[in-house]
Amino acid sequence: SQKIEQNSEALNIQEGKTATLTCNYTNYSPAYLQWYRQDPGRGPVFLLLIRENEKEKRKERLKVTFDTTLKQSLFHVTASQPADSATYLCALDIPRAGNNRKLIWGLGTSLAVNP
Amino acid sequence: EAGVTQFPSHSVIEKGQTVTLRCDPISGHDNLYWYRRVMGKEIKFLLHFVKESKQDESGMPNNRFLAERTGGTYSTLKVQPAELEDSGVYFCASSPPSTGRLGEQYFGPGTRLTVT
Numbered sequence: 001s002q003k004i005e006q007n008s009e010a011l012n013i014q015e016g017k018t019a020t021l022t023c024n025y026t027n028y029s030p031a032y033l034q035w036y037r038q039d040p041g042r043g044p045v046f047l048l049l050i051r052e053n054e055k056e057k058r059k060e061r062l063k064v065t066f067d068t069t070l071k072q073s074l075f076h077v078t079a080s081q082p083a084d085s086a087t088y089l090c091a092l093d094i095p096r097a098g099n100n101r102k103l104i105w106g107l108g109t110s111l112a113v114n115p
Numbered sequence: 116e117a118g119v120t121q122f123p124s125h126s127v128i129e130k131g132q133t134v135t136l137r138c139d140p141i142s143g144h145d146n147l148y149w150y151r152r153v154m155g156k157e158i159k160f161l162l163h164f165v166k167e168s169k170q171d172e173s174g175m176p177n178n179r180f181l182a183e184r185t186g187g188t189y190s191t192l193k194v195q196p197a198e199l200e201d202s203g204v205y206f207c208a209s210s211p212p213s214t215g216r217l218g219e220q221y222f223g224p225g226t227r228l229t230v231t
């Protein structure tokens with residue numbers, strides 16, 4: 001069956017360290033992969049998009065890698081801060097005919113950065 | 116710039132009743148999406164509008180769900196009659212026309228629906 005797996009256990013790290021979150025998928029061939037952040041009671045907020053032909057993408061303290069052979073994306077938060085504490089969601093961006101796109105979501109990984 | 120807004124933020128209804136959720140996308144965003152997250156499960160796609168046209172409604176659970184987007188502006192999602200399994204958080208998202216930024220969707224805060 002088609003599925004997306006993210007670290008199911010919450011990740012607790014010390015402030016200043018690098019957090020690495022994993023997103024693995026099977027039976028999909030996404031053209032893009034997106035990462036979102038979600039805080040309690042809020043909707044997801046877009047962070048980064050990486051294309052299938054890109055190996056790595058960076059935005060400030062965030063870095064995403066995308067390995068279509070391994071069917072895996074890694075999401076890194078460097079020099080982490082307590083404000084980075086949130087749930088991070090991986091979503092496969094599946095283009096379809098015409099103007100259609102569809103996001104297929106993982107369950108998310110909770111990150112807690114301790115001061 | 117105002118973000119995506121949803122109303123109500125919470126709704127508690129009894130099984131068999133009707134509920135209508137509303138989403139106001141960001142002005143100028145042709146694409147509007149509805150998603151649902153049931154507790155303990157991942158976010159699931161429901162449907163996609165481009166302006167007033169339904170592009171993809173493959174995620175709609177059954178014919179108790181009806182989505183409309185009159186005039187290509189705000190959208191409503193009606194559940195009639197509601198069942199217990201309809202409980203969850205309903206998110207709306209919008210994105211610019213296809214010539215705009217690729218892929219990024221802007222989400223509203225969600226409507227938490229509880230069917231008792």
